[in-house]
Amino acid sequence: MHKYYIYGLLFLLCDLGLCIATTDTDEDVGSLTTSIAGLxxxxxxxxxxxxxxxxxxxxxxxxxxxxxxxxxxxxxxxxxxxxxxxxxxxxxxxxxxxxxxxxxxxxxxxxxxxxxxxxxxxxxxxxxxxxLPKADDLKEAINAMRRLQDTYDLKSDDLARGVINGKKYDTKLTALDCYTLGYELFNREDFVNAGYWLFTAIHVHQSDETIRLHRLSQIKIMELYAETLLKQGRHQDALTMLNVILELPATTPPNSELMQKKTDLELHIKIYNPTPEKHIVMEPNTHQRGCRGEFSNHTSKLYCVFNTTTTPYLKLAPLKMEIISLDPYIVVYHDVMSDEEITTLQNMSRPILRRATVYNEEMQKSKVVPGRTSKFAWFYDHHNNITKSINKRIIDMTGFNLTGSEMLQVMNYGLGGHYATHYDFFNVSMSSDIVAMQGDRKATVLFYMSDVDQGGATVFPNIKKAIFPKKGTAVMWYNLNNRYEGDYKTLHSGCPVLVGSKWVTNKWIRERNQIFRLPCYDK
The missing domain is CATH 1.10.287 (Helix Hairpins)
Incomplete structure (x- = not known):
């Protein structure tokens, strides 16, 4: 049987409500940190x-x-x-x-x-x-913490004191937490950030049962911090730290190994007189600026309207629509998902959430990638009355024919959950299996199912627009231009969730069945 016929049959079955929620990947990584539901x-x-x-x-x-x-x-x-x-x-x-x-x-x-x-x-x-979390879970948690620090310019000592992006929370990091971050970053040769965490660990160190269980003394932290300073080229600072360690009562009589390190370092400084290396602070990129809210309130000459024209039904029940951009076309709909619908979708998803993937054209399959850290669940259009109702609302919002489009995807983000900058269109040959039957992704509809205390914005860096999650709203944009080619201005990202739980539902609408809904233009 021809493979295109098989794909067409699958889309038809989905449209009839006979499709099951599956993915085309054989790799299912059940990372605990990539979903608040898992945590x-x-x-x-x-x-x-x-x-x-x-x-x-x-x-x-x-x-x-x-x-x-x-x-x-x-x-x-x-x-x-x-x-x-x-x-x-x-x-x-x-x-x-x-x-x-x-x-x-x-x-x-x-x-x-x-x-x-x-x-x-x-x-x-x-x-x-x-x-219990595995070693890979801890590695992902450390990656998430570094991602949050880079994206939002967070300081290690602030996080240890419970100050997150300028807001104080009832939380703190222990010396063991800080040491673990510093130790792992040291092993990754990220010596500057390792140094910040180890310095913080020294200052928050307090002997307790957990510290004793790990046999983690303050001197052990200080020794690794001195080594980190050496790796940064800060020889004099490393020597100062060694002197501090040797003067502590716990190192009396002096540790012979530490004394030898001190002697070697003094000799090195005397012979070579090394200049301390300077740490270059990188300027934030456009994605990071958007996540920080630096252009989320960018002055717009556009406006809000009641949409009464997309479908006849809207003449009776218009939708509140905010126009964000005309090129590319981006709009936000307000109050388009009820609390009852949100709760139902979340409860439906929790038992079947699995690690989110990204389609890899070369491998012809979806794969887990570091640039997308969340968990998702798929639901066919006719799964129940809630999915039917949401798909009907998408038709009212877009005016598009959903036949052959992808199923509803519910996602939940965990620690530092994000989706790195990407395009929703596939940008592949039209003979490729992924687009052969129903075409590329003409439009994206993204519902926000939760408020997020901090972070989690959807950022379009090429046009300097940022949309922050608001429960019950939805953002819709066209991924293809009037010639049905990928619009590179639609580059976007899901910013890391800083504080809160981010739930979203999205629908990718394929192009083939829109030929009479949105004709192709020359320009």
Whole structure:
């Protein structure tokens, strides 16, 4: 059977409501950090494990209390005997009791002491290993933190104190948090940013049980910070830090290895007199400026209207439409999704969210990429009354025929969740499988299903426009120009979510069935 016929049949089945929500990728990365919905489950897992640890502590306490009571009883009898040893051992019952205790009680006590406490709790912990973040999750979390810092120009010490983009939150980072970021960035040879995090870790360090569990001393952090300064070419600052370490009471007598490092560094400075390397601060690019809101309020000569003309229905129930740009055509519709619809879509999506992918033309399949960190779920047009209603509203908003277009896609973003600058059109040969039957993506409709406290804007850097999420609104734009060619002015991105949970629903509308809805023009 010809493959184009198969694609056509699939689109027809979707239009009839017989399509299932699948992706064309064999790679499903269930990263915990790429969706707030996934992170909610982590909190429940942590709550369960804390209770399990509490049960372990209770068993330890019971064993300890038993031993304490036993010690008291044994000591009372032993003290009584030692007060008048001759008298005590002259009594036959005392002698028998002493021999029996030493021959039997201590054997049983040996067995009791060797008995492992918390075997059940340890098994429960091991049974939950698969629910805990993996090493890759931690790496993605570190990537997200660096992305947030770069995009919004966030300082390490501010984040540690709970100040996020100028706003104070009830949160803080521990020395262990800061050290982990610094250590991992050091291993990636990002020495400047590693230095900031390690310096912060030194200043917020406070000895507690978790720090002791990791055996992370302040001196250990300071040693890595000194090494980071060396890697930055700041030899004199590194020497100063080594001197500070060697003067601490914990390094008395002096550590021979540290003393040798200090001697070698002093000799290097004396011979070469190195000039400190300067760290060049990069100017923000257009995408970052848009995410920071630097042109979100760009003065526009355009206006807001009630759209009554796209479909006959709008004469009875017009839509509130804000025109953002005419070239490319971008509009925002206000109050086009209800709270009930939003809640239903979110609840439908949570159980089936999976890592978002991007189509790779060379591989002819969708792949997980670092530039898109979120999770999504697909729903065919006739899945239920909610999806039918939303698709009908998209028709009212666009005037387009949705036959053959892609399914509704619901997405949720997690820690630093973003979508790097990209085009929605495929920009491939018209004989390519992805566009052979229904054409390229003529238009995009993106519904915002949540307010976002900070971040998460949709930015069009080439035209300096930024649209910040507002629950219930939708932005619509044309990806192709009047000749149905990719419009490169539509380059856009989803800014990293700084604070909040970003939920969106989007629809990509294919071009073929719009031939009588939006004719092709010469220019």
């Amino acid at each position: 909610e489950r982590l909190l429940e897992t942590e709550h369960f494990l804390i209770q399990n640890l509490d049960n372990y502590a209770k068993e330890l306490e019971e064993k300890l209390l038993f031993i304490r009571r036993l010690i008291a009883n044994l000591r009372n009898e032993n003290d009584k005997a030692r007060e008048n040893t001759g008298y005590y051992i002259s009594i036959p019952t005392n002698i028998f009791s002493l021999v029996r205790r030493l021959q039997q009680d201590w054997v049983y006590l040996d067995v009791f002491m060797k008995k492992i406490v918390g075997e059940e709790q340890t098994k429960i912990l091991h049974d939950h290993w698969n629910n």
